[in-house]
Structures are given as structure tokens and as C-alpha cells.
Amino acid sequence: DTAVSQTPKYLVTQMGNDKSIKCEQNLGHDTMYWYKQDSKKFLKIMFSYNNKELIINETVPNRFSPKSPDKAHLNLHINSLELGDSAVYFCASSQEGPSGPQHFGDGTRLSIL
Amino acid sequence: TQLLEQSPQFLSIQEGENLTVYCNSSSVFSSLQWYRQEPGEGPVLLVTVVTGGEVKKLKRLTFQFGDARKDSSLHITAAQPGDTGLYLCAGLIKAAGNKLTFGGGTRVLVKP
Numbered sequence A: 001d002t003a004v005s006q007t008p009k010y011l012v013t014q015m016g017n018d019k020s021i022k023c024e025q026n027l028g029h030d031t032m033y034w035y036k037q038d039s040k041k042f043l044k045i046m047f048s049y050n051n052k053e054l055i056i057n058e059t060v061p062n063r064f065s066p067k068s069p070d071k072a073h074l075n076l077h078i079n080s081l082e083l084g085d086s087a088v089y090f091c092a093s094s095q096e097g098p099s100g101p102q103h104f105g106d107g108t109r110l111s112i113l
Numbered sequence B: 001t002q003l004l005e006q007s008p009q010f011l012s013i014q015e016g017e018n019l020t021v022y023c024n025s026s027s028v029f030s031s032l033q034w035y036r037q038e039p040g041e042g043p044v045l046l047v048t049v050v051t052g053g054e055v056k057k058l059k060r061l062t063f064q065f066g067d068a069r070k071d072s073s074l075h076i077t078a079a080q081p082g083d084t085g086l087y088l089c090a091g092l093i094k095a096a097g098n099k100l101t102f103g104g105g106t107r108v109l110v111k112p
Helices: none
Strands: A004-007 A010-013 A019-025 A031-037 A043-050 A053-057 A064-070 A073-078 A087-094 A108-112 B005-007 B010-014 B019-024 B029-037 B044-049 B055-058 B061-065 B071-076 B085-093 B100-102 B106-111
Touching (some): A010 A019, A043 B100, B019 B085, B029 B071, B044 B061
Parallel strands (some): A010 A108, B010 B106
Antiparallel strands (some): A004 A019, A031 A043, B085 B106
């Protein structure tokens, strides 16, 4: 069974569109995250939720809105997509917060045309 | 300026050779994690180090945490093609808040 699964794996869309990425973890972890990995492979945290509550909100444009319907799910909605949003977005979860091991999904490669 | 610097950015070696990857910061780490990422997949945790001077071994991989907890190294002995991947260090730095800060990664290619 996949521990952290995110869909879709690939997302190709036009500038200006709105899209969502879904993430689910079956590890029973309390904390979930969204990370962005750019073309130079820098991985940067965007958001963190602990038991459905937002605890980290980095300097991310407000076009990005995370939603956690329950502690096993953390979705990411992006409005008015821009060229600079092209990247790989990773969902992750951990039991002990950021000091504990992060379990990552396989990523969603977002390409903006 | 990155809080965490990794070096080298890229390393290409022959099977059987040894290699070392470095992770440095001007800030003190509360703890530091090493991950390996393969193409099309998410990073996978290799080890967490917490205590200054700590050394951990994982088969042919040896991880060291600097005494001052500002640097770490990953040494691979007798590298194999299966070691190929992107090695990422990630540290908890108080100055950066309670979140993991990742380095830019070292891409390792082990040729058969």
C-alpha cells in the first residue's frame, strides 16, 4: 500500500487556469506538508497542517490555498496559474513534526504552457 | 543566500570508488536529516542525526554530524550504481523557524 499518495502525477495546463492536487496518507500521521521543488532541485516548504490546523504558511502567493478535510488528506488548490508555478509539488507527512522523518509522495509535476 | 549549502552539486564516479558529500550552514542545526531522491519519486529518509559529533552507519553509508552541529557529511564506501540519486540534507534551524530547511542537493552518478 502506498503510504503517501498524490494525484495527479502530471499536470499540464494553460496559464490562467485553476487546478487542484490531492494528497492522502495512510500512515496515521498528524502532520502533513506541501513542498515545492524547482528546476534546480531546491525543495522548499509551502504549508504545514497539524490535525487539520494550519501551522506553517510560508511566503506563498495567496493564489495557493491548502485544504485539509481531515488529518489524512491535504489538498492544494492553485488559482490563476502562472509560468513560474511550473515545478514538482510534493506532499509529505510526519508523526513527530518537522524534526521527525518526513514521508514524501512521488510528486506532481506541474507544467504551465 | 541559502541557509544550507551542499557540495559538490554533482559527482560522477566509477563503481567501487568512494565519495563524500557535504552539508554546511553558518547556523546551528537542532537536528539534521539526509534523504535520497530518485527520478520521478519523492525523497526517502536515510538517517537523522541529533548530537554533535555523532556518527551513524547504514551499510556502506557513513553519516557524520559536526561537533558544533553546523555541518554534516555523507560518505559512501565502494559505491554501486544503485547509489545513484540526488542526496539532500535537511536541517532544523532555529533561526529559520520550526520547519525543515533543505539544501540544494548533490547529484551522484555511479557508473558501472
